[in-house]
Amino acid sequence: CLHDTVGRKVEWHIIGSPACSDYVEWMEKDTFARHNVRFLGVLDADTIKDELLDCDLYIQPSYIDNSPNSLCEAMALGVPCIASATGGIPSIITHGVNGLLTQVNDPYALASAILRLSGDTDMMSRLSSAAMSTSHERHAPETIAKQLIEAYQSIMSR
Structure with missing residues (x-):
């Protein structure tokens, strides 16, 4: 327990x-x-937002996942996140910087990360701030437009 x-x-x-x-x-x-x-x-979007803002931690214990919107939403709201290092998740979370990553299908590592983070309010605050910063930069319209233009230019140059 x-x-x-x-x-x-x-x-x-x-x-x-x-x-x-x-x-x-x-x-x-x-x-x-x-x-x-x-x-x-x-749940609807507003209720999900309220649930996320009311929680201490967000946990994404995926086996397979590319780029989970729910993880990005939690980060944007500044909820400290723990997620499995699978698929595209490591491109969203940098371990120890803006969240914590655990090995896939390792309940002991997940439990350890939960205990570590829930017992360290300074780390929770640091990860929360970094998560919001990462999210706002990653999902800024200017960033998305720039990446889209670069992708099209790369395709056209081939």
């Missing part, structure tokens, strides 16, 4: 459609609610 480890109550809010959560509960003979896991379902 994370409550015993980090000294505070932990709630997991999962946004989106939960695939087979009833089956997992039946197999484990336990409930997610007992472990403070809440499936919020599919």
Whole structure:
């Protein structure tokens, strides 16, 4: 139980459609609610923003992912992020600079990163500021236009 480890109550809010959560509960003979896991379902943009602004950490434990919008949204709002180093995620997060990366399918590394970050408010603040800065630079209209023009020029030069 994370409550015993980090000294505070932990709630997991999962946004989106939960695939087979009833089956997992039946197999484990336990409930997610007992472990403070809440499936919020599919939410509108404003509710997602409110959920992100109300959380301490955003976690993206993907097996395969190219460029998850939800990670970019969390970073833009300044939520400290932990994500799996898979697909395009390492091009979004620089480990220890604007978020933390963990190995794919390594629950111990993920738990360690969660404990490390949740216990270090200075690191949370530093990662939060860097995430917002990275996000605003990466998604600025000028940056996107410049990258698009460079891509077209590269194609045309061939």
